[in-house]
Each structure stands twice: as structure tokens, then as C-alpha cells.
Amino acid sequence: MPSSAAPLPIRRIALTTGGGDAPGLNAVICAVTRAAQRRGWTCVGIRDGYDGLLRPERYRPGDGCIELTSERVEGIAALGGTLLGSTNKGDPFAYPTAQADGSAALLDRSQDLLDALAREGIDALVAVGGDGSLAIAHRLAQRGLRVVGVPKTIDNDLDGTVMTFGFDTAVGFASECIDRLHTTAASHHRVIAVEVMGRYAGWIALHAGLAGGAHAILLPELPFDLGAVAELIARREAQGLAYSIVVVAEGAYPRDGSRLLCGPAEAGHAERLGGMGEQVAQALARLTGKDARCVVLGHLLRGGSPTAFDRVAALRFGAAAVRALEAGQSDVMVALDGNDVHPVPLAEVAGRMKAVPLDGGTLATARDLGVCLGVSAATAA
Ligand SMILES: Nc1ncnc2c1ncn2[C@@H]1O[C@H](COP(=O)(O)OP(=O)(O)OP(=O)(O)O)[C@@H](O)[C@H]1O
Ligand SMILES: O=P(O)(O)OC[C@H]1O[C@](O)(CO)[C@@H](O)[C@@H]1O
Numbered sequence: 001m002p003s004s005a006a007p008l009p010i011r012r013i014a015l016t017t018g019g020g021d022a023p024g025l026n027a028v029i030c031a032v033t034r035a036a037q038r039r040g041w042t043c044v045g046i047r048d049g050y051d052g053l054l055r056p057e058r059y060r061p062g063d064g065c066i067e068l069t070s071e072r073v074e075g076i077a078a079l080g081g082t083l084l085g086s087t088n089k090g091d092p093f094a095y096p097t098a099q100a101d102g103s104a105a106l107l108d109r110s111q112d113l114l115d116a117l118a119r120e121g122i123d124a125l126v127a128v129g130g131d132g133s134l135a136i137a138h139r140l141a142q143r144g145l146r147v148v149g150v151p152k153t154i155d156n157d158l159d160g161t162v163m164t165f166g167f168d169t170a171v172g173f174a175s176e177c178i179d180r181l182h183t184t185a186a187s188h189h190r191v192i193a194v195e196v197m198g199r200y201a202g203w204i205a206l207h208a209g210l211a212g213g214a215h216a217i218l219l220p221e222l223p224f225d226l227g228a229v230a231e232l233i234a235r236r237e238a239q240g241l242a243y244s245i246v247v248v249a250e251g252a253y254p255r256d257g258s259r260l261l262c263g264p265a266e267a268g269h270a271e272r273l274g275g276m277g278e279q280v281a282q283a284l285a286r287l288t289g290k291d292a293r294c295v296v297l298g299h300l301l302r303g304g305s306p307t308a309f310d311r312v313a314a315l316r317f318g319a320a321a322v323r324a325l326e327a328g329q330s331d332v333m334v335a336l337d338g339n340d341v342h343p344v345p346l347a348e349v350a351g352r353m354k355a356v357p358l359d360g361g362t363l364a365t366a367r368d369l370g371v372c373l374g375v376s377a378a379t380a381a
């Protein structure tokens with residue numbers, strides 16, 4: 001449970017960025033550093049998730065954990081990526097460790113991490129991450145560490161917050177790409193499938209598809225029937241609209257099939273989704289007789305400078321995390337709730353996925369616009 005009781009004074013905090021990178025991470029680093037400095041606290045950044053402390057030998061002496069100062073974070077809020085590096089391998093509670101026979105065993109290195117934080121004189125941790133990183137943060141809090149989480153992910157699949165930072169930038173870039181694909185698809189009378197990231201949630205696909213005027217959007221939340229998409233393409237053809245854009249979430253799958261992986265789960269690393277865009281393009285070419293192509297936006301969605309919205313959200317989250325620590329809170333995540341940022345218990349969000357609600361307003365908007373969701377009229381909600 002989050003606690004507000006008898007806060008001990010804080011003098012030094014650590015910051016970590018974990019999971020896939022997202023535009024806005026540097027803005028959080030900037031805000032946490034400056035807000036900490038204003039309170040007279042010092043702030044350090046741990047390299048690559050927790051690797052800077054768990055594998056210090058990988059870094060130049062003293063560089064696994066770097067001092068963050070106002071000077072060091074000057075101008076970084078506009079930059080993509082993370083100054084500290086990130087990882088989506090190596091949960092400290094199941095840390096992949098090479099064995100003599102070449103295999104990797106998953107070891108619980110959480111105590112090593114807590115010891116290393118104590119040696120650095122760290123009083124509290126700000127953990128910036130998605131569902132996986134925040135589940136780790138929650139477990140660290142349960143082990144007695146003062147922790148505040150900050151919600152990050154381009155996927156927007158984190159529960160307990162209206163939005164994560166990184167999502168707006170990813171959607172903006174994806175919709176710009178879709179805009180560009182309209183003209184080439186129209187010129188060649190083609191079907192173009194655009195595969196976007198998002199893991200098991202369709203937030204990026206739905207929002208980018210709507211913003212980019214896609215004709216069909218296939219989401220993990222609604223297993224699809226390509227017959228419905230082929231019908232839409234034929235209807236458009238009959239109206240003299242000889243091209244179509246189909247946005248495919250990487251986690252989408254057919255009603256009679258399953259998700260596609262481009263990499264299996266390995267020790268300490270989740271499975272990698274990918275390939276459904278190409279499969280959809282090939283199947284639609286067969287079903288419609290039209291020329292079809294697939295474009296995979298992939299990691300381009302994680303790159304580049306954060307939008308103003310993501311910068312402001314990230315700055316607000318970072319500053320709110322420091323205020324939460326100052327107020328004696330721990331085991332909480334700062335969350336966007338309407339217009340304000342409030343702490344919510346990490347237990348309520350860690351490891352929980354937020355899917356696109358099938359009865360939500362955005363999906364209703366897509367239906368009202370006549371966007372095909374890969375569901376035949378008979379089964380459509
Ligand atoms: N600090 C970290 N050190 C090592 N591994 C981490 C760390 N944070 C997260 N991970 C691992 O990375 C994976 C994803 O983390 P998380 O959910 O936080 O990221 P994300 O933004 O949702 O992006 P993605 O899930 O696509 O990598 C999880 O399997 C988690 O165990
Ligand atoms: O960096 P990796 O391992 O390719 O991760 C890819 C995954 O990370 C994300 O970009 C962010 O969570 C997902 O959308 C995607 O499935």
C-alpha cells in the first residue's frame with residue numbers, strides 16, 4: 001500500500017529509465033533533476049535500467065551511475081531517447097546471467113540492487129517505465145525502497161493513467177506516414193497495409209488510423225475477418241476509389257488464427273510481435289486481386305523529438321514524482337487523471353494492461369466514420 005506516514009528526509013535520489021524508449025524520457029530526467037535540486041537534493045541517473053548498478057564492470061569507472069545536475073540536463077527535454085539508456089532485458093528479480101555451459105539462468109538480483117543503492121547513499125528512486133518497469137518498481141517498494149513510478153510507453157497500454165508520455169509523438173509520426181501513403185496508394189490503385197507497434201493493445205493503430213484517415217483499422221482487441229476488409233475494398237472500388245489504407249496493429253490477429261511473432265520470448269526478454277502487416281497485405285491481394293504492399297513503421301515510432309504535448313506531460317510527471325516523494329509517498333505512480341497529475345498506488349497499475357475499450361468513444365467514432373474494423377456487419381457491435 002502507498003504510505004504517507006513519517007517521511008524521512010531525502011538528500012539523494014536515483015532515477016532509472018526502463019523498457020522500450022519513448023519520446024519524453026529526457027524531459028522526465030530534466031524535470032526530476034531540476035525539481036530535486038530546488039529542494040537541495042542530489043540526483044543520480046542509473047545507466048540502462050539497473051545495469052549501471054548490477055553490472056558496473058560494463059561501464060567506465062564510476063559511469064554506471066551518473067550525477068545529474070541542472071547543467072547536465074540543460075536543453076535535453078526536446079531530445080528523443082534517454083540520456084541514461086534503457087533496457088527491456090534484465091528484470092533484477094529475474095536477471096539473465098550467463099552460465100558456464102553457455103545457457104542463461106534467471107537469478108534474483110534484487111538484493112544486489114538494494115545493496116548498491118544503499119552504497120550510493122540513495123534515499124529514494126524514481127522509476128520511469130511501462131507495465132514491466134513499474135511491476136519491478138512495485139516489487140522494489142515492497143522490499144522497503146521508497147519508489148515513485150512515472151508512466152512511460154508509446155503503446156499507451158498502462159492502466160491507471162489517462163495517457164502515458166510517448167504515445168502522442170508515436171501517433172503523430174504514424175499519422176504523418178499514413179498521410180504520405182494515401183498519395184502513393186491512390187496513384188498506383190493499391191492496398192497498403194501499415195503495421196504499427198503497440199504490443200497487445202491497439203491504441204497507436206486506432207488513433208493513428210483515425211488521424212490518418214485509414215479505411216480499415218485492425219486491432220488486437222477485435223480479432224479480424226479479412227472478408228470484411230475485402231468487402232470494404234470492393235465497395236470503395238465500386239465508388240471509383242481504387243485504393244485503400246489498412247492500419248494493422250502488430251498484435252492484431254485473425255478470428256481463426258493467432259498473433260505473429262518475429263522473435264520468441266527469451267530469458268529476461270518478452271516475445272517480439274511482428275509480421276501481421278505483410279500477412280494482411282498478401283491475403284488482401286489474394287482476396288481482392290489488387291496489388292498490395294506492406295509498410296512496417298516499427299521503431300521509427302519510438303524515435304525523434306517529443307511533441308509539445310509529450311514534453312509537457314513528461315515534465316509534469318517528473319516534477320509530480322519529486323513532489324510525491326517530498327510528501328512522503330512511496331509505492332505510487334504519478335498518473336494523468338483528467339487535467340491533473342495524481343499519485344495512484346503502484347499495486348493498482350503494475351503489470352496491468354489497458355486495452356482499447358470496445359464500448360469506448362474513440363472506437364464508436366471509427367464506426368460512425370465508416371472505418372472498417374475487420375468485423376462483418378453481422379458481428380459488429
Ligand atoms: N529497468 C529494467 N531493467 C531491465 N529490464 C527491464 C527494466 N524495465 C523493464 N524491463 C523489462 O522490459 C520489458 C518491458 O518493460 P516495460 O513494460 O516497462 O516497457 P514498455 O515501455 O512497455 O516497452 P516494452 O514493453 O515494449 O519494452 C519487461 O519485460 C521488463 O521486465
Ligand atoms: O525494443 P524491442 O524489443 O524491439 O521492443 C519492441 C516493443 O516495444 C514497444 O515499442 C514499446 O513497448 C512495443 O510497441 C514493441 O512491441
Ligand SMILES: [Mg+2]
Binds near residue numbers: 019130131132153199
Ligand atoms: Mg510494456
